[in-house]
Amino acid sequence: xxxxGPAIRVSGLRKSYQxxxxxxxxxxxxxxxxxxxxxxxxxxxxxxxxxxxxxxxQADDGDASVNGFDVVAEPARxxxxxxxxxxxxxxxxxxxxxxxxxxxxxxRRIDDPRRTADELLERFGLAEAAGRRVATYSGGMRRRLxxxxxxxxxxxxxxxxxxxxxLDPEGRLExxxxxxxxxxxxxxxxxxxxxxxxxxxxxDRIAILHDGTIxxxxxxxxxxxxxxxxxxxxxxxxxxxxxxxxxxxGQR
Amino acid sequence: xxxxRVMLGRSMRHVTRSLDTIITVTIMxxxxxxxxxxxxxxxxxxGTDNYTNYLMPGVLLIAIASGISYTAFRLFxxxxxxxxxxxxxxxxxxxxxLWGHVLTSLxxxxxxxxxxxxxxxxxxxxxxxxxxxxxxxxxxxxxxxxALTWLxxxxxxTASTPDGASAFSYPLVFLPFVSSAFVxxxxxxxxxxxxxxxxxxxxxVNAIRSLFEQQxxxxxxxxxxxxxxxxxxxxxxxxxxxxxxxxx
Ligand SMILES: Nc1ncnc2c1ncn2[C@@H]1O[C@H](COP(=O)(O)OP(=O)(O)OP(=O)(O)O)[C@@H](O)[C@H]1O
Ligand SMILES: [Mg+2]
Numbered sequence: 001x002x003x004x005g006p007a008i009r010v011s012g013l014r015k016s017y018q019x020x021x022x023x024x025x026x027x028x029x030x031x032x033x034x035x036x037x038x039x040x041x042x043x044x045x046x047x048x049x050x051x052x053x054x055x056x057x058q059a060d061d062g063d064a065s066v067n068g069f070d071v072v073a074e075p076a077r078x079x080x081x082x083x084x085x086x087x088x089x090x091x092x093x094x095x096x097x098x099x100x101x102x103x104x105x106x107x108r109r110i111d112d113p114r115r116t117a118d119e120l121l122e123r124f125g126l127a128e129a130a131g132r133r134v135a136t137y138s139g140g141m142r143r144r145l146x147x148x149x150x151x152x153x154x155x156x157x158x159x160x161x162x163x164x165x166x167l168d169p170e171g172r173l174e175x176x177x178x179x180x181x182x183x184x185x186x187x188x189x190x191x192x193x194x195x196x197x198x199x200x201x202x203x204d205r206i207a208i209l210h211d212g213t214i215x216x217x218x219x220x221x222x223x224x225x226x227x228x229x230x231x232x233x234x235x236x237x238x239x240x241x242x243x244x245x246x247x248x249x250g251q252r
Numbered sequence: 253x254x255x256x257r258v259m260l261g262r263s264m265r266h267v268t269r270s271l272d273t274i275i276t277v278t279i280m281x282x283x284x285x286x287x288x289x290x291x292x293x294x295x296x297x298x299g300t301d302n303y304t305n306y307l308m309p310g311v312l313l314i315a316i317a318s319g320i321s322y323t324a325f326r327l328f329x330x331x332x333x334x335x336x337x338x339x340x341x342x343x344x345x346x347x348x349x350l351w352g353h354v355l356t357s358l359x360x361x362x363x364x365x366x367x368x369x370x371x372x373x374x375x376x377x378x379x380x381x382x383x384x385x386x387x388x389x390x391x392x393x394x395x396x397x398x399a400l401t402w403l404x405x406x407x408x409x410t411a412s413t414p415d416g417a418s419a420f421s422y423p424l425v426f427l428p429f430v431s432s433a434f435v436x437x438x439x440x441x442x443x444x445x446x447x448x449x450x451x452x453x454x455x456x457v458n459a460i461r462s463l464f465e466q467q468x469x470x471x472x473x474x475x476x477x478x479x480x481x482x483x484x485x486x487x488x489x490x491x492x493x494x495x496x497x498x499x500x
Contacts, residue, residue: 054341055340055341056337056340056341056499076343079341079342079343080343082341083341083342084337084338084341086334086337086338088334089334090333090334090335090337090338091333091335092262092333092335093333094265094266094269094270095262095265099265103258103261103262104342106254106258107254107255107258107339107342107344108342108343109254133269149338
């Protein structure tokens with residue numbers, strides 16, 4: 001199943017909802033085992049890209065492939081390669097936390113769904129709540145369960161659409177650690193986020209989606225160079241990604 | 253098959269964990285059974301000596317018609333919670349997501365039918381039907397459930413509120429009242445009678461009643477099967493179209 005080339009390749013991707021043109025030709029590539037952060041304001045089209053890559057939505061034009069498989073031509077192979085943590089926690093409220101994990105384990109046909117479930121519950125600090133219905137969970141607990149469900153089966157590519165929205169600082173740090181560990185283990189991660197410090201902290205490469213295209217992308221160091229030097233002097237410290245983001249988006 | 257089994261198990265847990273749905277699905281038909289048997293029954297002339305027997309088929313259809321509205325509701329909640337999309341992004345047979353709901357509907361409706369029949373037995377329901385006739389009854393009820401379940405899939409996929417998803421079954425629950433389910437159609441005024449005699453419930457009720465009574469079923473059974481198969485095919489077609497629009 002391992003293929004050569006980038007883990008994710010997107011070129012000329014276009015998508016409109018009725019008259020609203022959301023993606024106007026998006027191009028990017030994500031190297032295997034790296035963390036790629038997609039930034040953009042509300043409504044920029046981040047979720048739309050993630051949905052196209054996870055075979056939930058068809059693009060109007062352009063190509064997208066994941067793990068070497070085209071999302072239109074080989075959707076089944078793409079689904080074998082990925083795991084999706086959507087923007088809103090997709091968990092079964094009526095089942096317990098453990099039952100949710102075991103269910104996903106069974107669907108992914110892993111060897112010992114129960115053991116895997118217990119390990120993940122432990123790792124995400126949900127062991128005590130494991131036997132409770134998810135309907136009684138807090139937002140942060142749901143989110144952690146949601147992410148735990150995405151790790152089952154060790155897919156080579158993971159999409160995380162705003163994974164830390166709604167988490168407290170500790171929960172965020174936990175999730176950050178999980179993401180970094182996954183990337184160390186060779187998993188490719190495409191992350192969307194509203195928190196620029198999150199991208200700054202985690203991502204190997206950062207792309208900014210604005211007005212339907214990726215207006216800049218690169219490493220944090222590369223993005224820093226885009227700012228006028230006068231600004232650097234003025235601030236007296238390295239500009240934060242937030243300043244870079246606002247400056248670039250504001251220019252347009 | 254593995255996928256369908258997991259989906260069925262999940263969805264059956266939803267059924268058994270929401271006690272209120274089990275109660276409304278069985279209590280309302282049982283209440284109708286009691287009401288018609290002990291309140292109205294004395295004044296209704298059906299030409300039979302066991303009115304409980306007469307009532308039973310119609311009450312079972314009411315139970316199924318109200319039962320499938322929960323299928324629409326559960327499907328709606330899956331769409332809304334995003335778990336439907338999670339399943340669709342996983343390496344599983346996508347069709348198992350819908351079929352899990354459909355099979356759950358068949359199983360849970362079968363359970364409520366059995367419960368209602370047991371209550372009926374206590375109230376004096378008796379049948380001389382042989383194995384073959386019972387199989388015939390089970391087959392018609394299963395086909396009726398399947399047809400209405402696929403009908404329920406349509407609002408389940410397309411509704412914008414949970415109430416909208418389940419409200420479509422109200423007219424279905426009402427349909428047996430304008431049929432031969434509780435009173436013979438002969439006393440109804442012209443247009444009502446024409447409607448009653450030509451709608452699916454009358455044919456289905458008459459067929460099941462004849463099977464219970466060991467009477468010849470005549471044309472009713474074919475009309476009943478044709479209605480069920482027709483509804484099934486049309487509903488399945490529209491449901492799949494709605495499904496494809498959703499996942500496109
Ligand atoms: N099914 C849909 N029908 C119509 N318009 C849609 C649909 N889904 C998304 N849109 C619109 O497309 C645009 C992009 O939406 P998308 O969810 O991809 O943005 P996003 O970058 O993820 O935003 P956010 O940061 O708020 O999550 C928005 O203007 C949204 O209103
Ligand atoms: Mg989004």
